[in-house]
Amino acid sequence: MFIKYLIYYYSMIVTPWEVSGEIDYDKLIKKFGTERIDKKLLDRIENIAGEVHPFLKRGLFFSHRDLKWIIDEYDKGNKFFLYTGRGPSGDTHLGHLISWILTKWFQDKFGAKLYFQLTDDEKFLVKDNLTLEQTNKFAHENALDVIALGFDPKKTTIIIDTEYSKVLYKEALKVAKKITFSTVKAIFGFTNESNIGKIFFASFQIVPCFLESIKQKKNVPCLIPCGIDQDPYFRLARDVLPKLGYYKPAEIHSKFISGLGGGGKMSASIPSSTIFTTDSPNEVKTKINKTLTGGRETVELQRKLGGETEKCVIYEYLYYLFENDDKLIEERKKNCKSGKILCGECKNYLTEKINKFLKDHQEKRLKAKLIVKEFMPDL
Amino acid sequence: MFIKYLIYYYSMIVTPWEVSGEIDYDKLIKKFGTERIDKKLLDRIENIAGEVHPFLKRGLFFSHRDLKWIIDEYDKGNKFFLYTGRGPSGDTHLGHLISWILTKWFQDKFGAKLYFQLTDDEKFLVKDNLTLEQTNKFAHENALDVIALGFDPKKTTIIIDTEYSKVLYKEALKVAKKITFSTVKAIFGFTNESNIGKIFFASFQIVPCFLESIKQKKNVPCLIPCGIDQDPYFRLARDVLPKLGYYKPAEIHSKFISGLGGGGKMSASIPSSTIFTTDSPNEVKTKINKTLTGGRETVELQRKLGGETEKCVIYEYLYYLFENDDKLIEERKKNCKSGKILCGECKNYLTEKINKFLKDHQEKRLKAKLIVKEFMPDL
Numbered sequence: 001m002f003i004k005y006l007i008y009y010y011s012m013i014v015t016p017w018e019v020s021g022e023i024d025y026d027k028l029i030k031k032f033g034t035e036r037i038d039k040k041l042l043d044r045i046e047n048i049a050g051e052v053h054p055f056l057k058r059g060l061f062f063s064h065r066d067l068k069w070i071i072d073e074y075d076k077g078n079k080f081f082l083y084t085g086r087g088p089s090g091d092t093h094l095g096h097l098i099s100w101i102l103t104k105w106f107q108d109k110f111g112a113k114l115y116f117q118l119t120d121d122e123k124f125l126v127k128d129n130l131t132l133e134q135t136n137k138f139a140h141e142n143a144l145d146v147i148a149l150g151f152d153p154k155k156t157t158i159i160i161d162t163e164y165s166k167v168l169y170k171e172a173l174k175v176a177k178k179i180t181f182s183t184v185k186a187i188f189g190f191t192n193e194s195n196i197g198k199i200f201f202a203s204f205q206i207v208p209c210f211l212e213s214i215k216q217k218k219n220v221p222c223l224i225p226c227g228i229d230q231d232p233y234f235r236l237a238r239d240v241l242p243k244l245g246y247y248k249p250a251e252i253h254s255k256f257i258s259g260l261g262g263g264g265k266m267s268a269s270i271p272s273s274t275i276f277t278t279d280s281p282n283e284v285k286t287k288i289n290k291t292l293t294g295g296r297e298t299v300e301l302q303r304k305l306g307g308e309t310e311k312c313v314i315y316e317y318l319y320y321l322f323e324n325d326d327k328l329i330e331e332r333k334k335n336c337k338s339g340k341i342l343c344g345e346c347k348n349y350l351t352e353k354i355n356k357f358l359k360d361h362q363e364k365r366l367k368a369k370l371i372v373k374e375f376m377p378d379l
Numbered sequence: 380m381f382i383k384y385l386i387y388y389y390s391m392i393v394t395p396w397e398v399s400g401e402i403d404y405d406k407l408i409k410k411f412g413t414e415r416i417d418k419k420l421l422d423r424i425e426n427i428a429g430e431v432h433p434f435l436k437r438g439l440f441f442s443h444r445d446l447k448w449i450i451d452e453y454d455k456g457n458k459f460f461l462y463t464g465r466g467p468s469g470d471t472h473l474g475h476l477i478s479w480i481l482t483k484w485f486q487d488k489f490g491a492k493l494y495f496q497l498t499d500d501e502k503f504l505v506k507d508n509l510t511l512e513q514t515n516k517f518a519h520e521n522a523l524d525v526i527a528l529g530f531d532p533k534k535t536t537i538i539i540d541t542e543y544s545k546v547l548y549k550e551a552l553k554v555a556k557k558i559t560f561s562t563v564k565a566i567f568g569f570t571n572e573s574n575i576g577k578i579f580f581a582s583f584q585i586v587p588c589f590l591e592s593i594k595q596k597k598n599v600p601c602l603i604p605c606g607i608d609q610d611p612y613f614r615l616a617r618d619v620l621p622k623l624g625y626y627k628p629a630e631i632h633s634k635f636i637s638g639l640g641g642g643g644k645m646s647a648s649i650p651s652s653t654i655f656t657t658d659s660p661n662e663v664k665t666k667i668n669k670t671l672t673g674g675r676e677t678v679e680l681q682r683k684l685g686g687e688t689e690k691c692v693i694y695e696y697l698y699y700l701f702e703n704d705d706k707l708i709e710e711r712k713k714n715c716k717s718g719k720i721l722c723g724e725c726k727n728y729l730t731e732k733i734n735k736f737l738k739d740h741q742e743k744r745l746k747a748k749l750i751v752k753e754f755m756p757d758l
Contacts (some may be wrong), residue, residue: 031407120576124552124556125555132552150635162548162549163545165545169544171539173503173504173576175509176574176575176576176579178506179574179575179576180573181570181572181573181575181578182569182571184575190560193558193560193561194560195557196555196558196563197551197555197556197579197582198555199578200576200579203575203576247703292562338585375675
């Protein structure tokens with residue numbers, strides 16, 4: 001309730017279950033008490049990795065907790081591991097891939113192990129209309145999208161909560177013993193009418209923060225790339241873990257990518273506003289054609305005044321996700337603002353980019369079925 | 380809180396974690412809303428079993444929910460299964476064996492399967508001073524006492540919660556989704572400062588009520604022999620299970636056996652007041668010698684006035700647990716009340732009876748180590 005009302009007061013809602021309103025990321029940093037990812041940090045990352053991922057350079061990942069410490073430790077030879085995940089309430093869409101793609105980049109550049117958690121338990125507990133069998137099925141489908149991104153099977157463990165509960169439950173109990181109802185009430189806005197599974201669940205989401213420390217029998221730093229809406233879980237983890245003798249996990253937070261209708265984050269609950277990884281080229285074309293742009297009311301006006309890239313979802317997708325070339329994106333912006341190009345051209349360009357990405361992804365997704373077991377070893 | 384205060388008002392406390400004060404079992408039946416086990420029910424049991432166990436005949440088990448229904452279904456050919464358990468917070472003592480012995484009798488006489496749950500998770504969550512490693516170790520120790528009683532390995536599954544969590548967690552989630560914090564607050568007296576593990580735990584204790592129904596893929600009646608202090612869990616189970624499509628579990632409730640110091644139930648937290656299954660003959664002798672009796676202040680007074688069996692813990696143990704012969708117990712009572720025998724004699728008699736039982740039990744307990752795995756199959 002606390003955070004929800006606080007954020008609502010500033011006319012935006014950001015909780016693990018709801019993101020809506022006009023998001024002011026500067027205010028979010030202030031309210032959540034996180035830090036902005038600055039040039040100095042990016043330079044240090046570039047020094048190690050030899051490059052900076054576009055998601056970092058263009059500010060799609062904008063906020064962090066303890067990222068400086070993660071790099072300090074790395075420089076000292078104390079390597080971190082990665083942890084991210086997904087609540088499997090439906091098919092995977094482009095919005096989900098953001099954290100996963102950056103996680104993959106960190107794995108490649110820093111040689112980091114990854115625990116990827118699929119919380120079929122959580123989605124069953126919070127969604128009235130979903131059965132556990134359904135969320136578990138979604139978890140298995142989502143896992144194929146994770147694998148399709150090319151994670152190293154030797155360094156990656158995909159955890160489906162109900163299937164790994166023999167390991168997770170024991171550790172979750174230790175976490176749960178340190179958390180009161182008052183605390184989760186304040187952080188997640190639970191009420192007396194919340195179900196007791198939902199109340200307990202945070203314990204399960206916290207466990208992967210120290211799974212690698214258990215495995216290595218020593219404290220291993222953990223870096224969590226995630227949407228900033230997931231921060232409440234890990235803020236809680238940062239409170240609890242030192243009490244169990246583990247490091248606080250570090251986090252790196254992304255902005256939300258808009259739904260094709262604009263406003264709020266891309267959400268599977270509005271399929272027409274969402275690009276799923278399983279969409280056909282025609283579906284993508286149709287969805288993109290209907291997308292909200294920064295175009296003017298008439299062609300004449302647009303030729304005269306130019307488009308408004310800052311209001312354009314097509315431009316947002318190109319800028320953050322599909323046009324990595326700095327020169328080309330600059331040029332496109334200029335040509336839009338000068339009225340030289342119209343919305344149809346950008347829509348076609350983005351459709352081509354997305355369909356090229358999806359064709360490749362869908363092929364890899366099919367192949368993923370053959371190697372899925374390698375990613376789910378006994379713990 | 381609700382129950383705790385209600386019961387406290389009548390100067391006794393009966394919750395799953397605390398039993399104290401002078402227990403009035405008639406009031407408990409009224410307050411908990413259970414039914415007394417009457418002659419008619421006992422006759423029906425005798426008709427099937429060919430006998431009535433002394434614990435039933437002498438009223439150590441005095442209360443029930445739906446026992447009549449269990450027998451009705453049995454008569455129709457719809458066999459029930461048994462479920463009981465133990466919170467492993469220490470070594471096993473005589474008080475624990477009461478439900479287990481009656482459960483064994485039901486297994487023998489009615490050919491019933493048994494799920495025996497050892498809640499190492501619960502005891503870790505509710506006891507500040509115990510680690511999960513400790514409660515798990517106690518669970519394995521307690522399991523030996525269960526097996527020593529002679530349960531049929533083909534019909535008995537001993538479930539240690541943290542070790543069976545892959546099966547239990549999935550089902551517990553379905554239970555948890557149907558229970559709100561308000562409900563567990565009212566039933567167990569939780570507060571906002573209770574830890575979220577404790578709040579969730581009831582879900583785990585409810586699962587074995589329908590494990591056999593899952594296995595047989597049809598609804599199977601469940602009978603739970605337990606101390607009446609455990610009723611809140613199963614009252615909750617009776618509320619939830621129909622919502623998941625299962626029968627309400629039936630229960631049969633025992634009284635508490637007194638600690639050797641008298642008052643409240645035998646508890647491992649006062650070792651000198653408790654007979655553990657691992658006690659040596661000398662330890663038993665020492666403890667029994669110090670036990671509170673119904674004897675008078677001096678030998679002269681006792682010869683003159685006779686002892687008070689109704690206040691005597693030694694007599695209570697003989698009556699309920701160790702002197703099944705109706706004639707002999709009547710005779711002892713008469714001889715005590717007439718001043719013919721003194722406390723020393725009864726103490727020696729009980730010590731002998733207990734030590735004979737323990738000698739046999741301890742031998743079987745040693746052998747149990749060889750067959751423990753048969754009782755813990757994959758589910």
